[in-house]
Amino acid sequence: xxxxxxxxxxxxxxxxxxxxxxxxxxxxxxxxxxxxxxxxxxxxxxxxxxxxxxxxxxxxxxxxxxxxxxxxxxxxxxxxxxxxxxxxxxxxxxxxxxxxxxxxxxxxxxxxxxxxxxxxxxxxxxxxxxxxxxxx
Numbered sequence: 001x002x003x004x005x006x007x008x009x010x011x012x013x014x015x016x017x018x019x020x021x022x023x024x025x026x027x028x029x030x031x032x033x034x035x036x037x038x039x040x041x042x043x044x045x046x047x048x049x050x051x052x053x054x055x056x057x058x059x060x061x062x063x064x065x066x067x068x069x070x071x072x073x074x075x076x077x078x079x080x081x082x083x084x085x086x087x088x089x090x091x092x093x094x095x096x097x098x099x100x101x102x103x104x105x106x107x108x109x110x111x112x113x114x115x116x117x118x119x120x121x122x123x124x125x126x127x128x129x130x131x132x133x134x135x136x
Contacts, residue, residue, distance in 0.1 A: 027052065034132035037089055039114075046125035047074055055091055060084045062122060076100055076123030090114060090131060
């Protein structure tokens with residue numbers, strides 16, 4: 001088994017207290033209003049720290065190309081770095097064969113079902129995944 005296999009977990013990852021403290025009042029209002037089946041990615045670290053991305057479609061791409069739904073403008077990010085796809089009520093992140101890889105909670109992953117509180121690292125960016133199912 002390689003070190004980039006899918007990460008599977010039974011329980012949501014608790015969001016560290018420092019991550020919750022970093023949420024702005026606007027973030028908290030957005031979270032409270034999240035419809036069921038939607039999720040939010042919040043940039044915790046990176047050139048556009050604080051940016052929020054609503055995940056409310058079946059499939060989104062993440063990458064350095066401005067045509068991606070989630071545009072991360074940095075050379076450490078591939079043009080089309082990863083894909084987020086709705087599976088049931090949640091989302092799965094799949095790396096698109098990027099040079100620097102995609103990480104979930106510090107582990108390199110080709111594909112991973114995301115759980116409320118997971119931290120995603122793409123290049124210099126660190127994002128937190130917050131689902132409508134596990135509102136903070």
